[in-house]
Amino acid sequence: DAGVTQSPTHLIKTRGQQVTLRCSPKSGHDTVSWYQQALGQGPQFIFQYYEEEERQRGNFPDRFSGHQFPNYSSELNVNALLLGDSALYLCASSEGQSNQPQHFGDGTRLSIL
Amino acid sequence: SQELEQSPQSLIVQEGKNLTINCTSSKTLYGLYWYKQKYGEGLIFLMMLQKGGEEKSHEKITAKLDEKKQQSSLHITASQPSHAGIYLCGARPSGTYKYIFGTGTRLKVLA
Numbered sequence: 001d002a003g004v005t006q007s008p009t010h011l012i013k014t015r016g017q018q019v020t021l022r023c024s025p026k027s028g029h030d031t032v033s034w035y036q037q038a039l040g041q042g043p044q045f046i047f048q049y050y051e052e053e054e055r056q057r058g059n060f061p062d063r064f065s066g067h068q069f070p071n072y073s074s075e076l077n078v079n080a081l082l083l084g085d086s087a088l089y090l091c092a093s094s095e096g097q098s099n100q101p102q103h104f105g106d107g108t109r110l111s112i113l
Numbered sequence: 114s115q116e117l118e119q120s121p122q123s124l125i126v127q128e129g130k131n132l133t134i135n136c137t138s139s140k141t142l143y144g145l146y147w148y149k150q151k152y153g154e155g156l157i158f159l160m161m162l163q164k165g166g167e168e169k170s171h172e173k174i175t176a177k178l179d180e181k182k183q184q185s186s187l188h189i190t191a192s193q194p195s196h197a198g199i200y201l202c203g204a205r206p207s208g209t210y211k212y213i214f215g216t217g218t219r220l221k222v223l224a
Contacts, residue, residue: 042217
C-alpha cells in the first residue's frame with residue numbers, strides 16, 4: 001500500500017521563475033493539504049483540497065495556487081519565485097470527513113537562487 | 114488564533130536515559146497529534162490524543178493529554194539512537210480543516 005508520494009524530491013530555480021510540485025495521496029484518501037516548512041520551523045499550512053476544490057487557505061499570497069484532479073492527486077504551483085520561497089514543501093493526505101491523522105510525503109526541497 | 118509552543122527546543126541525552134517533550138496550546142485542543150521527522154524528510158505519525166486525560170503508548174513512547182486539553186507531553190523511556198529526530202506536535206483548531214504545528218523539539222541520542 002503506497003503512502004503519500006511527492007515529486008520531484010529536489011528542485012533548484014531562480015528568482016522570478018515558476019514551479020509545479022506534485023503529490024499522490026495515500027490509497028483511500030481523498031483530501032490533500034500542502035505545507036511549507038522553512039529550516040528550523042514547523043510546517044505552515046498553505047491550503048487544502050477536497051473534491052477538486054480549495055477548501056481552506058492559509059496566509060500565503062496568490063502566487064501560491066493549486067489543483068486537485070479527479071484521482072485525488074494534487075499540484076502546488078508557485079509563480080514569481082522569491083528567495084524566501086526556499087523551503088521543504090510537504091504534501092499530506094487524509095480522509096475528508098474524519099478526524100484521522102494526516103499522512104505526509106517526504107517532501108520536495110525547493111531552493112531558489 | 115491558536116498557537117502551539119514546544120519545549121525544550123532541543124535535547125541531547127545519553128542512550129538509555131528517559132526524556133520528556135512538552136506541547137502547550139493557547140486554546141483548548143480538540144485533537145493533538147504527535148509526529149516525528151528525520152532531518153529534511155516527511156513527518157511520520159506517532160499518536161493521536163483526543164480526550165482529556167487520555168494516554169497512549171507505542172513501544173517506548175508514551176503521550177498524554179491533560180484534563181484541560183491544553184497541554185500534552187511525549188515521554189520516551191530508555192532512549193535509543195533510533196529515537197533521534199525532530200518531534201512535532203500538531204493540532205486542528207476547532208472549526209478549521211488546517212493543522213497547526215509547534216516549532217519542534219530536536220532530539221539527539223548519544224550512543
